[in-house]
Amino acid sequence: MTLLRIGWRDLVADRIRSVLHIAAVAPIVAAYLILIAISSGLREHTPPLETQSIVLVSPNALDPGSGRLDPAVLELAAEVGGTDVASVTPMIFRPIRMDDRIVQLRASPIETWQTVHGLTLLDGAWPVLRDDIAITEGIAIAAGWEVGTRAEIFGTTFTVSALVRAPGTKFASVWMPFTRAEELFEGQSGFQLVTVVPAVGTDVRSIRDRLSAASRGEFSVYFESDLAAEQTARKGAADSLAAVSTVIGIAALAFGGFNLAALTLVERRRDLGIARSLGFPRQAVAGVALVRAALLAAAGFAVGAGVAMVVLQTAAASTVRGFVFEPSLPAASWALGVGIVASTACGGTLLALRAPSAVSVHLLLDER
């Protein structure tokens, strides 16, 4: 208790130095927490990859949304696939402007949303009313929309009835029943994608080859996973970014905390000498120094955490390399941060105490 009291009184008395120390620790802590939050957000919100379906798109289309498939493709695909194919589903795929945002609009028969496209309901209810739509997590994070939000598409006001999770390239998209989309675009749009789901146990590669042979240049055939290849590369880049962020955050916190604790004590070597000349044993001096370091570290962490929370609140959703994600700070990251700050502060203090402990007390008293 005496150590705590002496340490506390010393910090209060030397308040300018204490404030400067806290001001130095806080940005490091804030940077660590922000980097870790970005890193965690990237990891948590990176969508899973696509399943092994086959997609048919307009030939040589750089952007699937710019193409248009002949309705006969549906019948051709079903005929060529035969019993090897579980379903053949058309999809309207258009980039549209909603509330000043360009988003993917995907429309397919609502009964295929879960079975073919792998959507999972997170909140609300699947669209029932005429102007109901569903949005994915990516849209919810980027636009701040939620169930009940009303948004205008092509001059018509729609209501978000469902928040869904969608895999892979569908991560950030708006979903509408196929018939409603056809009606909205007055049949002008046609459809841009056909998804062919192979039956269980069939040779997927054989189906793709048969469809390619039958296409006669009217459509291109891909595995859905091929479309996801670019997404895989982006996911890798995002993961790398997350890893680098984590390492930088931890390193900054560790080195910063260590050096600050050591430097603060080095500047007080004469005071250590005075304490030793009064008969305070080394352990007691170390105790006071550790108490000071712990109090400064705690204050620095608290201020830094406050700054980080404000920054993260104001930038709730971010986009990195095309991924929309929400920064998050898991309990483990908090614990790691506290652990690093505490251990480096104590480590720096003990290291700084090693040299004074090894020399005669009179040399400490000579320091100015």
Place this chain on the structure above:
Amino acid sequence: MDAPAPLLVSAAGLTRIFRRGHRVVEALREVDLEVERGEFVVVMGPSGGGKSTLLNLIGGLDRPDSGTLEVAGVDVGRASQRELDDYRRRHVGFVFQFFNLISTVNAGDNVALALLARRTPWREARRLAGGLLAEFGLGDRVDHLPAELSGGEQQRVAIARAVAGEPDLVLADEPTGDVDAATTVTVMALLSRLNRERGMTVIAVTHDPALLPYASRVLILRDGSFL
């Protein structure tokens, strides 16, 4: 119960050598010294003559390279670090030329620290420190930081800290080296009073002849040896 032995400090063949690069400086050369309890010894001599080194050794702030040194029954020359801590805590009070007050805590706390080192409870330490400062004419300066005090006031706080724990021995290293002539009288009168009234043994090193009238014995130390 026996009276305490009259001999408080006993040094024989005390030698301290400093090595600075290739240069070897013999700060003390086989010094012999005996100081009885209640003496007021002033050690005079030029700068670099070994006065502060002698005081550092007697105070357990440094260790001799050879020779024996016993103070208040403690073999200071061979004591462990822990024993030296205990020795300084129980037997010695220091007064330094530049006061060596902790700049970030007030006068009361600076004095109380010496008592806290002796495991005196916090409140009691603060109370005793306040009383001692009042006795030294600093009752209204208890809550002042060292920077808010004059040189003479700082030195009186340092003396209060040195004697707070009722040590056997007060070691003063150029106690008037950083104060004016009027303050020199005040500081020395205070040390003299403590020596006279409380029976504290004082060893002061200085090159200021103004301290000589207060001494019961004067020693001259030059080039590491007593003349």
